[in-house]
Each structure stands twice: as structure tokens, then as C-alpha cells.
Amino acid sequence: MASYDRLRAGGSPRPLGTGDTWWYAAVAGEAAGSFSTRVRTRTRRACLGAVLLLTVVYAGLVLTATGRRWGDAALTGRRADTAATTLLREHPSLAGLTTLSLVLGGVLLLAVGLLRKRYALTGAVAGALVTAVALIGLLQRYAPRPRLLDTGGAVVPSGFPSAQTALALGIAFGLALVVPHRLRGPTVAAATLWAGAVGAYTVAAGDHRPGDVIAATLVVLAVYSGLLALLARKGKVRPAPRRPLPQTLLATVPLAVLAVAGLGAGLWLLGDTLSLPVAAPYDPAELRLAHRCGQALALGVTAAAGLLLLVLLRRVDVDGAPAPYRLGGPFVEAAGVPRDGELVGPFTEDGDHEIS
Numbered sequence: 001m002a003s004y005d006r007l008r009a010g011g012s013p014r015p016l017g018t019g020d021t022w023w024y025a026a027v028a029g030e031a032a033g034s035f036s037t038r039v040r041t042r043t044r045r046a047c048l049g050a051v052l053l054l055t056v057v058y059a060g061l062v063l064t065a066t067g068r069r070w071g072d073a074a075l076t077g078r079r080a081d082t083a084a085t086t087l088l089r090e091h092p093s094l095a096g097l098t099t100l101s102l103v104l105g106g107v108l109l110l111a112v113g114l115l116r117k118r119y120a121l122t123g124a125v126a127g128a129l130v131t132a133v134a135l136i137g138l139l140q141r142y143a144p145r146p147r148l149l150d151t152g153g154a155v156v157p158s159g160f161p162s163a164q165t166a167l168a169l170g171i172a173f174g175l176a177l178v179v180p181h182r183l184r185g186p187t188v189a190a191a192t193l194w195a196g197a198v199g200a201y202t203v204a205a206g207d208h209r210p211g212d213v214i215a216a217t218l219v220v221l222a223v224y225s226g227l228l229a230l231l232a233r234k235g236k237v238r239p240a241p242r243r244p245l246p247q248t249l250l251a252t253v254p255l256a257v258l259a260v261a262g263l264g265a266g267l268w269l270l271g272d273t274l275s276l277p278v279a280a281p282y283d284p285a286e287l288r289l290a291h292r293c294g295q296a297l298a299l300g301v302t303a304a305a306g307l308l309l310l311v312l313l314r315r316v317d318v319d320g321a322p323a324p325y326r327l328g329g330p331f332v333e334a335a336g337v338p339r340d341g342e343l344v345g346p347f348t349e350d351g352d353h354e355i356s
Helices: 022-028 035-061 065-076 082-090 094-115 118-143 164-180 181-202 210-235 245-273 284-312 330-335
Strands: none
Touching: 022 035, 022 065, 035 065, 035 210, 035 284, 065 210, 065 245, 082 181, 082 210, 094 118, 094 164, 094 181, 118 164, 118 210, 164 284, 181 210, 181 245, 210 284, 245 284, 284 330
């Protein structure tokens, strides 16, 4: 087994099968507590947790009358938020810039993976991105929900979850896998902040409710956690060197601050915005408060998802195959020091040694 797949306390190799030799069991047998097993375990738990949270968000914000009323208030409150309306009115090109940034982000993701010749990994990342967007489309079309009506009584298309947010965050998470390990932290921090800005714009522009952005974030987190679990199951992960502390803090501190501030402010304001009246008229101040509460919660969840991805990938490298296994002993010493990239086994070409 590889040096990073040594047994942990209480671990044991898999039982020998028919035709296995001692060295096959030692080299190819995966330990119960190996590095790849630990990575697979924590990513599977993250995937399951994201799915459970998505279920809670769907039940609370879509299926309940209070959740729908809060989402409608957050969507309507954008008109009462003078800062948001002024920004959108003075910069109408933001809609085109958002679409352009998504296109450029997708091109950058593919370009980085192909230029670094990580074809299989780039294909897996592209497949995860397509899977997340496809799941978003299926939920928008087939997830049971009450009919949403506008003020004129017309049926409003459901935006649960947000496809734009899923695409932006999927690109951000994909870049985390295709860039070199030393650049992963700053890349995830910058790309996650960009994805949070895309989600905030969709809410401010009235395209989506805050719950749509939160749900899209959880879908992307679940899909990419599942991809990491699959890579670990296939042995495509290996330990990475520890990064310098300043570099780690540069990536994690902005996301941690935004996650804590967004979730804290959103949850603090949530109690004041859930007691909205069932029917109009509504207080503009309460609508504005609901809009800002939704923006804070959406940004906080997006930042927390990026921070969780960095935790899942802590000291994990998916950039290439594991290092070849090397054996030592008198036969290897007699053959001399192996060259770089040379696979060394228990037997050598030295003619002075013979096994009878």
C-alpha cells in the first residue's frame, strides 16, 4: 500500500482473495483507514448533508405559506431598497455583464484544465457542472409546489433553484479542482465571492427569491461533494503538502467573515420579517428589511459553501496520479539508487542474486 495509505489505529487490510500473493495484498490492498477512504467518507457526508439541507429549504420556503410569504416580501422589497434600485437604474449594463462573466468563467474553466493537460479531470468537472444545471432544471419543472401568482393573477414561473447561481458556483468549484494546488485557496475565495455577487444580482433584479439562491448553492455543493467522493473511491486523490499559513488565511478569512456576517445578520433579521401580515398593505420598511435579510442569508450560505469546499480539500491533491509504490531491502540496495520515475519492486535485474 502507498505511504499515505498506512493503517490507522484499528484499521486492517482487506482479506486475501483467491490468487492474491503477499506482495499484491500489501501493495494493492487498500487499508480500511487509508487516506482515500477518509477523503471519501467526509465528502460523502458533505453530500448527504447538502441534500438534507436542500430538503429543509424546499419544505420551509416553498411548501409552507410563511416561507412563500417571506420570499415574496424579499422579492418585492427590492423596490423599497433605494440603494439596490439606484444601482440597477444607473448601471443597466449589469445584466449583460453578468451573462458575459458566466460565459468567460466557463471558458476559463475549460481553458485551465485543457492547457494543464488534465483532460480526464476537466471532463469530470464539466460533467459535474452539467449535472448540477440539469438537476436545477428538473427541480424547476417537476418539484411539487403551489401555484405562484403575480399581482395581476397571472402564473409566475418558478425560479427554484436559481440556474445562474448554480452555474456561477459550479464554475467556482470546478476551478478549485483544475488549478494547481498552490493556487486553490485564492482561486476558490475569489470565484466564490464572484458567485455570491451573481446570486445577489439575481435577487436585486427580481429574477429569483433568496431561497432560490440558497437551494442552488446546496445543489452544487452536493454534486461536487459526490464527485470528490467518486474520485477518492477510484484512488485519484493523494496527500498534498501543507500550505503556508499566510496563504491559507488569505483564502479562508474573507469567506469565513462573509459566512459568519451573512448568516448572523440574516438569522437575526429573519425573526423580524417572518411576522408579515397575510395580505396587503405591507409596510415598505418591513419589505426592505426582508430583502436585506434574504440577501444576507444567500451571501452567507454561498460563502459557507466555498469555505466547506476548502475544508473538504484540505491537504488533498487531485492533480495527477498517486506516486508509484517503492519497496526497499537488500535486493533494491544491490541494484543501486533508482532514477526518478522508475518503479522499483522486490526483485531487480542484478545477476548476482538468484532465487531458487
